[in-house]
Amino acid sequence: MDSLHFGRRVNYWRTRRRISRADFARLMGGKSVRWVEELEGGRRQADPNFSVMTQAAQVLGITLERLIAEAIDADCAQDSEVEAVRRALQRHDIITGSFDDSSADPVPVAALHRALTYARTGFQAGHFAQLGAEIPRLLVDATRAARHHHGDDQLTAYGLLSLTLELAEAAAIKWGCTDLAVLAGQRAVIAAERSGSPVIMASAARHLGDAMTNHGEAAAAAEFVLAAARRLEAELLRAGPEGYSVLGMLYLKAAMAAAAASEADDRDPGRQARRVPDYLDEAGDQAVRLGRDDNLLWTSFGPTNVQLYRVAAHVQLSEGADAVAVASGIPGTAFDALPRERRAHLLTDRAIAEKQAGLREEAVSTLLEADELAPEEVRCRPRTRALVEDLRLLGVGSAEGRLRMLVERCGLPR
Structure with missing residues (x-):
């Protein structure tokens, strides 16, 4: 081991x-x-x-x-763990940064970075429930560090605070708490501005865009991330690989926001849908500039992640057959090199696409594959549990026995 x-x-x-x-x-x-x-x-x-x-x-x-x-049994985040993150974000000292009543030294930025790296590694491994205990501690330590450090260390601490708030946003999305995700995302943007780093600013902007899209504010999310891309692009291109990665992620989030906005637009859905390929191509240009798959600033950005987002965009636009075709074209070696969370996310997107395309037996097999990789991605996420329910109602032919296994694992009523 x-x-x-x-x-x-x-x-x-x-x-x-x-x-x-x-x-x-x-x-x-x-x-x-x-x-x-x-x-x-x-x-x-x-x-x-x-x-x-x-x-x-x-x-x-x-x-x-x-x-x-x-395999870790999927212990989904409990209400108490989610509320612990919410309470941390609502604390007066965390909102205001006022930690004057403590004489203890702030956590050194190097130690803070190690702790954040550990938590982000857990997220990318598909372990979301434990973040309910880790995020509040990180928020306290990062806020105190930003308050009490000076000079470059203070700027670094604000950057780490922003990245911690991004983690809270990402976890809240997994937990299905989109209001909490928007709150954390907004705070991340504010902390990022105080860090003075264009890379951190772009990273925070892409997370807030994701939160807004999931919270039903897709059109506004597209405008927000595109405004961030236009404002920061020149500095991001000068920043090198990290800059290319976060700029590419801004365009990927713009593509998903536009796809979601199209689905919500009853008058002219094609207006937003037509923009989706352009944003994906913009992200593809940054992936070419980067020249490889990488995980700089926990983006998992590169040519393969652009393909993952092409799959997700097709799914959002109910183009299941197209999504399956793109997913099938991703090389196995590139897929295996992705973090578990990314691989499981792709598989659940593919399963939704297979349902859309009438390939329901294949969807069950794909979900079981995702469950082996990252159980919490399948058993705990509201969107995946809803997919299992849909498959049960629609029927899956010879896959009924395997579907019952998923129903039991998700804790759904029989």
Whole structure:
């Protein structure tokens, strides 16, 4: 077992058991909190020591087999975890940045970046529920850091605060809380402006655009992200690969917003729909400029992600057969190199496309494949649960037995 997978399993169960890192360190024989951070981040050793694995299982109160199992049961985020993020965003000190009553030193920006990287890695691995515990702590630490650091460290802290708020936005989308996503996205844009970094500004803008689209404000979202692209384009092109990545993502979000706006426009749906290919092509130009698939600033941007968005746009426009054709053309090696969240997201988009195209048995198989990759993407997301319900109502022929398995895994009434 590789150390990163083992570390994520330890974090998953430690968070689920509500054991702090400090307490876990003590229970592991007086280790330091930094030791736990390195263990959970996969940085302790290439191969986890068997004695460490056994002791961790005992401390966490589970069998070793369950601790190291490849598939994590999908424990969806509970209302209490979602509300913990909402409460954090509503705190006076977080809204105002006023942390004057504490004499403790702010978290160093390097440590803050490590913690954020860890949480973002979890998101991209498809582990969304545990973010309900991680995001509030990150918000407090990042807000305090932005308040108390000075000079370049303060600018960096504002950038990290913006990226933390982006993570809150992205998690809220997965949880189906679009109002929370818009709130976090708006705060991310404000923090990004204070960072002074065009790359961070563009990154925050694309997240807010995504939140607005999911919240039913697609036309406004398209205008917003395009305005950000026009304003920041020259600086982003000078910024190099990170700039190309976030600029490309702005155009991808513009494409999705335009597709959603088209679906909502009863008078002239074609007006917005005609713009979708242009925005996708603009993103494709940035992918060519980047020259590779990469994950700079957690964008997963590159030629393959542009194809993923082409699939998603066709799905949004109810062009299922076209979406299936694009998905089928993505090379397996490129697909396998994507983070699990991206792969599972593509598969769920493909399953929706297959339903649209009347390929319902294939849709069940595709959903089961996605469930193996990232269970929370299938079992916990409202849009995917709705797809399972639709397939049950429509009928899936010889796939009925496998569909019942999905129904049970999603916890849907039989």
